[in-house]
Amino acid sequence: MALKVDLDKAYMRMAREWAKLSYAERRQVGCLIAKDHQIISDGFNGTPTGFKNVCEGKDGETLAHVLHAESNALTKLARSTQSCEGATLYVTLSPCFECSKLIIQSGINRVVCFEEYSDTTGITLLQKAGINVDFITI
DSSP states (O other), X not given: OHHHHHHHHHHHHHHHHHHTTOOOSSOOOEEEEEETTEEEEEEESBOOXXXXXXXXXXXXOBXXXXXXXXXXXXXXXXXXXXXXXXXXXXEEEOOOHHHHHHHHHHTOOEEEEEEOOSOTHHHHHHHHTTOEEEEOOO
16 A cells, blocks of 8 residues: 555656646646556646647637646547556646546546646546545645
């Protein structure tokens, strides 16, 4: 059990570092997906490949085409030969409702969060689907 806790904290520290790579000004979010003690994908909130790295409009609101960290990590994984069936997703901000749907469909069975997003419908959906949701502090 100690190894799991140590890995959880290590992966969350790494997700927090990964978040710093985001070009978002309002909120930087990082995500790692781990399976069998290995990181199999990562992501941070930002624009799709080929788009200018600007996440907010002149009004300060997030642009509609910006991807969440979880979406980036899951789509990166989809382009690989890895499977996230039974994996754990580590994210610095709890998933929104839309990302939670993707997480459910991906086969991930556990989500570990650092902070809670103001809209908790994503957490509720994950729990309803039988996915374990944990919060840790480091």
